[in-house]
Amino acid sequence: xxxxxxxxxxxxxxxxxxxRYRRFLPTLELKKEQLIQEIRRVEREQDTLxxxxxxxxxxxxxxxxxxxxxxxxxxxVRLVRVHTHEGNIAGVPIPxxxxxxxxxxxxxxxxxxxxxxxxxxxxxxxxxxxxxxxxLEQQKALLAHEMRVTIQRINLFEKVKIPECRExxxxxxIYLGDQQANAVARGKIAKGKLSDVQIGVVA
Numbered sequence: 001x002x003x004x005x006x007x008x009x010x011x012x013x014x015x016x017x018x019x020r021y022r023r024f025l026p027t028l029e030l031k032k033e034q035l036i037q038e039i040r041r042v043e044r045e046q047d048t049l050x051x052x053x054x055x056x057x058x059x060x061x062x063x064x065x066x067x068x069x070x071x072x073x074x075x076x077v078r079l080v081r082v083h084t085h086e087g088n089i090a091g092v093p094i095p096x097x098x099x100x101x102x103x104x105x106x107x108x109x110x111x112x113x114x115x116x117x118x119x120x121x122x123x124x125x126x127x128x129x130x131x132x133x134x135x136l137e138q139q140k141a142l143l144a145h146e147m148r149v150t151i152q153r154i155n156l157f158e159k160v161k162i163p164e165c166r167e168x169x170x171x172x173x174i175y176l177g178d179q180q181a182n183a184v185a186r187g188k189i190a191k192g193k194l195s196d197v198q199i200g201v202v203a
Contacts (some may be wrong), residue, residue, distance in 0.1 A: 029154065082101070
């Protein structure tokens, strides 16, 4: 750490720094609140999507049990790509889900049960929901990381930088006050000596 200069210039620099930290702090607090709200929103969306995925998969399972025919649905439907675009929340770039792209294997319409078409659609829907959950998980990780960084900055300002500036200002003011008092005292002593010299000359 650089040695503190006990000068008026440094006093101004420390006051400016203190004002800057105090100005940034509310912005960081606001950002932290926004990030907390967004993380909660993502968690609510995840809960909704988990319930939707469970509902879709339950329906497919019921149909498969009902017809008791093994049609290997997982082999017929394959996730090819998840399309996203970049969004921005509280200054954090995040992926935003657009759609999931699937490849559906060919199957004989005559030899496969009638319900397979609908089941393939539902497996795709469940896969899209799962892909959306994955994107939300990425969002949550990015937001949580940014929140950790923001909290670290808040703590740095509140617990280190602001108290440090206040202490530096106090030390500089004491030193400059002492210097001024000493200068006044030296001035009085010099004036007294000058008066004594003038009295001696007159005498």
